[in-house]
Amino acid sequence: xxxxxxxxxxxxxxxxxxxxxxxxxxxxxxxxxxxxxxxxxxxxxxxxxxxxxxxxxxxxxxxxxxxxxxxxxxxxxxxxxxxxxxxxxxxxxxxxxxxxxxxxxxxxxxxxxxxxxxxxxxxx
Amino acid sequence: xxxxxxxxxxxxxxxxxxxxxxxxxxxxxxxxxxxxxxxxxxxxxxxxxxxxxxxxxxxxxxxxxxxxxxxxxxxxxxxxxxxxxxxxxxxxxxxxxxxxxxxxxxxxxxxxxxxxxxxxxxxxxxxxxxxxxxxxxxxxxxxxxxxxxxxxxxxxxxxxxxxxxxxxxxxxxxxxxxxxxxxxxxxxxxxxxxxxxxxxxxxxxxxxxxxxxxxxxxxxxxxxxxxxxxxxxxxxxxxxxxxxxxxxxxxxxxxxxxxxxxxxxxxxxxxxxxxxxxxxxxxxxxxxxxxxxxxxxxxxxxxxxxxxxxxxxxxxxxxxxxxxxxxxxxxxxxxxxxxxxxxxxxxxxxxxxxxxxxxxxxxxxxxxxxxxxxxxxxxxxxxxxxxxxxxxxxxxxxxxxxxxxxxxxxxxxxxxxxxxxxxxxxxx
Numbered sequence: 358x359x360x361x362x363x364x365x366x367x368x369x370x371x372x373x374x375x376x377x378x379x380x381x382x383x384x385x386x387x388x389x390x391x392x393x394x395x396x397x398x399x400x401x402x403x404x405x406x407x408x409x410x411x412x413x414x415x416x417x418x419x420x421x422x423x424x425x426x427x428x429x430x431x432x433x434x435x436x437x438x439x440x441x442x443x444x445x446x447x448x449x450x451x452x453x454x455x456x457x458x459x460x461x462x463x464x465x466x467x468x469x470x471x472x473x474x475x476x477x478x479x480x481x
Numbered sequence: 482x483x484x485x486x487x488x489x490x491x492x493x494x495x496x497x498x499x500x501x502x503x504x505x506x507x508x509x510x511x512x513x514x515x516x517x518x519x520x521x522x523x524x525x526x527x528x529x530x531x532x533x534x535x536x537x538x539x540x541x542x543x544x545x546x547x548x549x550x551x552x553x554x555x556x557x558x559x560x561x562x563x564x565x566x567x568x569x570x571x572x573x574x575x576x577x578x579x580x581x582x583x584x585x586x587x588x589x590x591x592x593x594x595x596x597x598x599x600x601x602x603x604x605x606x607x608x609x610x611x612x613x614x615x616x617x618x619x620x621x622x623x624x625x626x627x628x629x630x631x632x633x634x635x636x637x638x639x640x641x642x643x644x645x646x647x648x649x650x651x652x653x654x655x656x657x658x659x660x661x662x663x664x665x666x667x668x669x670x671x672x673x674x675x676x677x678x679x680x681x682x683x684x685x686x687x688x689x690x691x692x693x694x695x696x697x698x699x700x701x702x703x704x705x706x707x708x709x710x711x712x713x714x715x716x717x718x719x720x721x722x723x724x725x726x727x728x729x730x731x732x733x734x735x736x737x738x739x740x741x742x743x744x745x746x747x748x749x750x751x752x753x754x755x756x757x758x759x760x761x762x763x764x765x766x767x768x769x770x771x772x773x774x775x776x777x778x779x780x781x782x783x784x785x786x787x788x789x790x791x792x793x794x795x796x797x798x799x800x801x802x803x804x805x806x807x808x809x810x811x812x813x814x815x816x817x818x819x820x821x822x823x824x825x826x827x828x829x830x831x832x833x834x835x836x837x838x839x840x841x842x843x844x845x846x847x848x849x850x851x852x853x854x855x856x857x858x859x860x861x862x863x864x865x866x867x868x869x870x871x872x873x874x875x876x877x878x879x880x881x882x883x884x885x886x887x888x889x890x891x892x893x894x895x896x897x898x899x900x901x902x903x904x905x906x907x908x909x
Contacts (some may be wrong), residue, residue, distance in 0.1 A: 390593065392707035394585060437700065442493035467734060
């Protein structure tokens with residue numbers, strides 16, 4: 358199964374240090390080496406982003422930075438795991454290197470799995 | 482955290498960490514069987530202690546340290562007096578390694594080398610193919626004997642015995658724990674790739690399997706391939722194999738219809754193809770090609786798969802390129818199956834007559850005698866050429882050869898279309 362890990366952290370307003378960049382690079386490399394990290398990206402400051410919203414059919418756009426939020430999305434990863442527990446262990450390892458913040462883990466819909474599950478349900 | 486939660490967490494940690502632990506231990510004790518036992522001891526210790534103490538912050542390091550302590554105990558038990566000095570030296574080495582923090586780059590590089598050694602020893606040619614597969618899944622995949630047995634539809638004791646014998650053989654033959662160098666490397670690497678692709682195919686061909694373990698083999702093979710690609714970055718065929726598996730796996734969700742029936746590649750809904758895996762596959766293929774490996778057997782097959790992956794509709798497929806790639810593959814690894822595929826590509830690229838010309842040279846091929854796809858493909862060419870009587874005979878023959886009920890149904894439909902002749906040509 359596959360999980361989306363959304364990393365949320367307090368925005369510090371300073372670019373990461375060389376040490377932090379190296380640490381994160383090493384973490385990504387290890388993840389690739391261990392075969393579980395399918396994709397990952399990190400975000401630039403929220404000042405460069407925007408929130409686009411629709412409510413009762415009415416669109417609104419809010420430019421960054423998202424100062425009212427305590428924690429903002431700092432990046433994401435797509436993890437290959439055999440169980441939710443495995444994804445949790447991977448997220449723990451990531452957080453220990455990334456520093457304060459949280460990872461929201463969400464299992465991703467996969468067409469194949471569901472086709473299999475449907476077929477299995479029909480046979481049963 | 483309940484005890485059940487802790488057990489699930491331990492399972493997860495084991496799946497993530499066991500290969501690295503076994504690999505590190507094998508370097509110290511020089512015996513895969515002993516190393517696995519020591520790692521299992523550490524797992525048992527975790528099962529005893531973690532429900533009480535909680536899961537440690539760095540569970541992998543905990544397991545490794547515990548296993549290394551067991552390794553030292555193991556040496557103490559087995560040490561004879563005259564070897565005491567040497568053993569102490571090793572103990573010291575083991576203890577020093579234990580003192581190195583987990584994130585230290587030097588140790589991590591070692592772990593990478595150890596893992597690679599573990600891959601090579603698990604796929605050593607001194608072992609039978611079945612033994613290599615079982616040992617690889619066990620030591621590198623962290624799968625239990627029961628899971629391996631379920632995945633391969635064989636009794637559990639059979640798998641257990643294969644693994645025990647394999648470990649004994651490696652020990653008796655004193656197979657060194659090393660990455661082969663020089664001329665030996667190519668042959669040994671191809672044995673590793675063969676094992677990984679075999680695991681993948683076992684899962685990939687199991688669309689009819691009821692057990693989730695069989696499709697899980699695809700993921701396991703992909704994981705092993707991805708690990709190998711990072712450990713042996715300069716080897717183009719490793720990237721070729723990874724590319725082939727990523728692209729094939731990208732279609733997993735599209736190859737079964739709503740009632741469980743197989744859907745052929747050209748009929749698949751391409752919106753269901755996994756674009757993430759396709760991107761990864763194309764990137765791996767590019768790496769293989771940049772390393773000068775475009776003509777390797779796995780890279781060629783991956784290149785063919787990539788032609789399909791790049792086409793957003795079936796009609797946009799570059800069949801001329803596919804035909805050329807099959808031609809290159811035929812020169813490298815000639816086989817009737819490759820020829821059959823090449824005939825299909827030729828017919829798509831240059832018309833059914835071109836395909837028919839090639840397929841007629843395969844008519845007397847003994848290995849294809851009972852293979853339903855030969856008459857089925859030939860029937861298709863004849864049908865497209867308007868030779869309905871001959872086509873009908875081929876479809877009837879194909880229907881009598883296939884063991885798949887759904888496929889037989891489709892072939893009999895084509896038989897009926899032949900009876901109706903030209904008015905139903907649109908049905909193709």
